[in-house]
Amino acid sequence: MSTLVPLLSTKRLDDLPERAREVVEYRKSGLSLNHVQGCPLDCAYCIRHTYGLWDQRQPRALVTDAEAVKVLVNHRYFRPHLTPIQLFNRSTDPFLSTVRPHTFTVLEELDARMLSNHVLVITRCQLRPDDADRLNQLTNVKVTLLFTYSGIDSRRIEPYPSSVASRSLVLMSSTSPRRYRTILYWRPLVPGLNDTAEHLDRAYGLSQYADATVFTGLFYREEIAEYYRANGLPEPYDSTARRKIVPELLERRVLTAFADSTSLFRKTSCAVSYAHGLPDYNGHYGIGDLCDICPLSQLDLCKSAHRVPTKEQVDDAAHVLPEADSMVVVDITPRALVVSGLADEQPRYYLQHVLGFQVHDARWPHHDGRHGRADIGWKDAARDA
Numbered sequence: 001m002s003t004l005v006p007l008l009s010t011k012r013l014d015d016l017p018e019r020a021r022e023v024v025e026y027r028k029s030g031l032s033l034n035h036v037q038g039c040p041l042d043c044a045y046c047i048r049h050t051y052g053l054w055d056q057r058q059p060r061a062l063v064t065d066a067e068a069v070k071v072l073v074n075h076r077y078f079r080p081h082l083t084p085i086q087l088f089n090r091s092t093d094p095f096l097s098t099v100r101p102h103t104f105t106v107l108e109e110l111d112a113r114m115l116s117n118h119v120l121v122i123t124r125c126q127l128r129p130d131d132a133d134r135l136n137q138l139t140n141v142k143v144t145l146l147f148t149y150s151g152i153d154s155r156r157i158e159p160y161p162s163s164v165a166s167r168s169l170v171l172m173s174s175t176s177p178r179r180y181r182t183i184l185y186w187r188p189l190v191p192g193l194n195d196t197a198e199h200l201d202r203a204y205g206l207s208q209y210a211d212a213t214v215f216t217g218l219f220y221r222e223e224i225a226e227y228y229r230a231n232g233l234p235e236p237y238d239s240t241a242r243r244k245i246v247p248e249l250l251e252r253r254v255l256t257a258f259a260d261s262t263s264l265f266r267k268t269s270c271a272v273s274y275a276h277g278l279p280d281y282n283g284h285y286g287i288g289d290l291c292d293i294c295p296l297s298q299l300d301l302c303k304s305a306h307r308v309p310t311k312e313q314v315d316d317a318a319h320v321l322p323e324a325d326s327m328v329v330v331d332i333t334p335r336a337l338v339v340s341g342l343a344d345e346q347p348r349y350y351l352q353h354v355l356g357f358q359v360h361d362a363r364w365p366h367h368d369g370r371h372g373r374a375d376i377g378w379k380d381a382a383r384d385a
Contacts, residue, residue, distance in 0.1 A: 023068055030083070039093055086121075087106060150187060213261065245374040247378065250377070269281055337358065
């Protein structure tokens with residue numbers, strides 16, 4: 001498994017920001033593998049701003065594919081057949097021409113290990129018929145292609161056109177039979193930028209090709225806001241937030257435009273699980289106001305898998321993590337397990353997947369009806385810290 005993009009020297013690795021040196025990092029929808037970093041697509045809102053990687057436009061590898069897979073499957077958070085995996089979702093596009101071979105090498109190595117984990121591959125690039133052929137050779141991993149589509153017309157915000165992702169979605173969805181699943185990843189939705197009636201209608205039409213659709217808003221972190229200001233880009237909001245921003249009125253308009261849809265979801269894990277005919281691996285079922293747009297068949301499936309953990313079960317799941325030594329169970333309800341004392345998000349995500357149940361941090365409460373989103377744009381909402 002050779003490296004096809006340049007492999008960084010030890011000296012250049014040491015010069016990277018600390019978080020950028022992490023080959024594996026837990027994010028909400030999965031354990032994220034990012035041993036190839038750098039992207040030339042230049043979306044202004046890219047999460048790479050927050051990792052100190054924005055200026056890296058040429059993909060380069062931190063380790064070889066073989067080493068990366070070994071790090072992943074031996075990671076303390078990884079559980080065979082259980083932990084969802086995300087591939088290159090914070091650092092590059094997995095179907096850039098130079099990155100594509102690495103994507104397939106990792107997928108094929110995971111499949112050869114007989115692993116049946118979910119693997120999420122998020123892209124906005126052009127896919128080809130032979131990509132479908134190669135993906136269909138995978139027999140164990142549950143692959144989901146999530147096509148990032150915004151419909152944003154401003155090339156200052158999104159230089160790489162959304163039309164590429166829409167063509168790829170149609171192409172990869174039309175293959176039959178196929179083992180992988182396709183998702184219209186409709187994001188980021190931003191009021192005044194891509195939320196006209198025409199934008200909404202276009203997204204609805206595109207959704208007819210996908211196995212499911214997820215809609216979500218903008219991560220507007222301080223690093224991204226600084227970039228907008230420094231480059232004279234129109235700021236979408238007056239303040240930043242740690243959660244994605246989907247104002248209340250925008251959500252209502254989306255739900256109206258998709259009133260006839262039977263496969264629209266607010267959360268990535270819900271859409272991915274639905275597409276594979278499985279209950280939600282993030283355990284959202286207890287949060288009824290999140291599930292009110294879900295198909296009844298999916299609700300029944302998630303209900304059958306819904307188990308409220310006991311404190312003993314939580315303690316058993318957490319005891320293997322040294323970073324959870326100071327964790328305190330604040331409350332356990334049918335909606336969620338609420339904890340405190342965790343230094344960061346990663347052990348919380350681990351517990352969420354091991355338990356198959358929502359785990360919330362007491363510092364950042366989830367308000368009813370806001371679906372785990374920022375308070376910005378909701379009535380009587382305090383600023384989301």
